[in-house]
Amino acid sequence: MSVMVVRKKVTRKWEKLPGRNTFCCDGRVMMARQKGIFYLTLFLILGTCTLFFAFECRYLAVQLSPAIPVFAAMLFLFSMATLLRTSFSDPGVIPRALPDEAAFIEMEIEATNGAVPQGQRPPPRIKNFQINNQIVKLKYCYTCKIFRPPRASHCSICDNCVERFDHHCPWVGNCVGKRNYRYFYLFILSLSLLTIYVFAFNIVYVALKSLKIGFLETLKETPGTVLEVLICFFTLWSVVGLTGFHTFLVALNQTTNEDIKGSWTGKNRVQNPYSHGNIVKNCCEVLCGPLPPSVLDRRGILPLEESGSRPPSTQEASTSLLPQSPAPTEHLSANEMPEDSSTPEDMPPPEPPEPPQEVTDAEK
Amino acid sequence: MATEVHNLQELRRSASLATKVFIQRDYSDGTICQFQTKFPPELDSRIERQLFEETVKTLNSFYAEAEKIGGSSYLEGCLACATAYFIFLCMETHYEKVLKKISRYIQEQNEKIFAPRGLLLTDPVERGMRVIEISIYEDRCSSGSSSSGSSSGSGSSSGGGGAGGR
Numbered sequence: 001m002s003v004m005v006v007r008k009k010v011t012r013k014w015e016k017l018p019g020r021n022t023f024c025c026d027g028r029v030m031m032a033r034q035k036g037i038f039y040l041t042l043f044l045i046l047g048t049c050t051l052f053f054a055f056e057c058r059y060l061a062v063q064l065s066p067a068i069p070v071f072a073a074m075l076f077l078f079s080m081a082t083l084l085r086t087s088f089s090d091p092g093v094i095p096r097a098l099p100d101e102a103a104f105i106e107m108e109i110e111a112t113n114g115a116v117p118q119g120q121r122p123p124p125r126i127k128n129f130q131i132n133n134q135i136v137k138l139k140y141c142y143t144c145k146i147f148r149p150p151r152a153s154h155c156s157i158c159d160n161c162v163e164r165f166d167h168h169c170p171w172v173g174n175c176v177g178k179r180n181y182r183y184f185y186l187f188i189l190s191l192s193l194l195t196i197y198v199f200a201f202n203i204v205y206v207a208l209k210s211l212k213i214g215f216l217e218t219l220k221e222t223p224g225t226v227l228e229v230l231i232c233f234f235t236l237w238s239v240v241g242l243t244g245f246h247t248f249l250v251a252l253n254q255t256t257n258e259d260i261k262g263s264w265t266g267k268n269r270v271q272n273p274y275s276h277g278n279i280v281k282n283c284c285e286v287l288c289g290p291l292p293p294s295v296l297d298r299r300g301i302l303p304l305e306e307s308g309s310r311p312p313s314t315q316e317a318s319t320s321l322l323p324q325s326p327a328p329t330e331h332l333s334a335n336e337m338p339e340d341s342s343t344p345e346d347m348p349p350p351e352p353p354e355p356p357q358e359v360t361d362a363e364k
Numbered sequence: 365m366a367t368e369v370h371n372l373q374e375l376r377r378s379a380s381l382a383t384k385v386f387i388q389r390d391y392s393d394g395t396i397c398q399f400q401t402k403f404p405p406e407l408d409s410r411i412e413r414q415l416f417e418e419t420v421k422t423l424n425s426f427y428a429e430a431e432k433i434g435g436s437s438y439l440e441g442c443l444a445c446a447t448a449y450f451i452f453l454c455m456e457t458h459y460e461k462v463l464k465k466i467s468r469y470i471q472e473q474n475e476k477i478f479a480p481r482g483l484l485l486t487d488p489v490e491r492g493m494r495v496i497e498i499s500i501y502e503d504r505c506s507s508g509s510s511s512s513g514s515s516s517g518s519g520s521s522s523g524g525g526g527a528g529g530r
Contacts, residue, residue: 077448078448081448081449081450082448082449085449094492094494095491095492095494097494098491100384100386100497101384101386101491101494101495101497104384104385104386105386138391146494147388149389149391149395150391150394150395151395163395164395182441182445183449186445273394274394274395284433284438285433287441287445288437288438288440288441288442288445289433289437289438289441290430290431290432290433290437290440290441290457290458290459291441291457291459292430292431292459292493293457293459293460293463295489295492295493296492297490
């Protein structure tokens with residue numbers, strides 16, 4: 001007689017989370033649904049740096065200094081680390097209200113506004129708060145059934161309310177919010193430096209080698225150089241501009257969302273109540289301030305009575321029989337078209353504006 | 365005759381969930397985590413106003429400590445940046461440490477003050493830091509009142525600091 005061993009499957013909370021995110025590594029990684037452009041970003045950075053280390057660095061390390069590839073490697077590792085942190089972490093998603101809480105808030109609202117007849121859309125619900133002597137309005141989110149904290153916004157692409165929402169960035173495949181803004185900023189900063197570095201040393205390489213064997217021969221010997229210079233050139237205009245824009249935002253303690261909506265500009269508008277009035281203080285708070293942990297508890301275990309069959313759309317990783325190992329199970333779905341949420345939420349633009357120059361196709 | 369409820373297990377066994385009260389966030393000082401100290405009318409007959417306010421004020425002070433912007437938080441931030449944030453893989457942040465302290469405090473308050481009065485505080489971390497949920501239990505034996513509020517029965521244990529992963 002054989003003994004059957006039944007392995008109990010543990011259902012984790014990430015499998016039941018609403019919203020349009022994908023989760024990998026059994027809930028440790030959280031991203032938006034569309035990851036195509038993120039893969040492009042990875043490919044461009046890895047590809048260009050591989051070419052640089054394989055060809056130019058070998059020559060320059062011998063001819064000029066071995067420190068050149070060392071610094072390049074440090075910049076490359078730092079920007080990859082910050083990119084992965086930005087893409088894989090929870091941007092500051094506010095979990096949706098549980099039914100009790102939603103009902104409690106609805107009761108409070110009805111008590112204030114009076115009941116709305118069935119079938120009619122109720123008016124937008126707004127609460128007024130005073131922050132540092134300025135009046136700030138809190139909006140009610142129909143999808144998440146909560147009053148959004150100040151500076152939070154609902155991302156229609158990910159279908160989540162995100163604290164201190166900046167923008168949804170397809171290049172990193174995730175929203176940028178309170179918890180990952182500093183990683184995003186350091187990523188674009190280090191990427192700018194890396195781009196400038198690679199671009200500059202490619203020019204130096206071509207110049208040095210052309211003196212010995214001529215310009216055309218140099219290009220024939222390392223055709224990758226042309227590709228690298230092209231990618232860096234286009235990347236420079238977009239990423240460096242973006243870094244400048246975000247440096248401006250950090251210095252004023254503003255978000256892209258607020259800047260686009262003009263929340264704090266114009267004569268009839270209130271001043272930004274979150275700015276400390278001092279650039280250094282603002283930078284320190286945004287980049288080095290305390291980092292709140294995620295409140296989503298993605299890896300928490302659901303009680304047995306709640307773990308029914310998995311809804312097919314909310315998760316991607318097929319770890320049903322695997323123990324909780326950090327094996328990257330990236331069974332990622334094909335890119336889907338973004339559906340517009342039907343609720344009248346704030347619709348932040350999918351990309352931040354590139355202020356002085358036009359948006360170019362490739363980003364390294 | 366009302367049964368004296370001595371601990372959380374007895375509370376759940378002998379009482380049924382009557383209703384829940386939600387203490388909302390107070391945004392008057394900005395986006396820092398603070399809860400309103402306004403005393404909800406539903407708790408009027410259950411707990412003294414002063415005890416309730418003291419609990420909420422202590423919680424607010426814990427959150428202020430977690431979010432304090434000062435020398436030590438800058439140091440932590442700069443050190444983390446210098447290590448490309450790899451240090452967070454092995455080190456707990458200051459915020460996480462304070463959240464654990466808050467969990468322990470809430471459990472203590474539940475055992476000493478709230479459970480004997482038929483109430484249960486839920487750690488705000490389990491509600492996305494939006495509200496402090498207070499579950500009000502009615503004693504099954506005496507009044508025989510059924511749940512008038514929602515019947516989800518989620519008077520969850522307040523000991524779980526639910527801030528998982530990243």
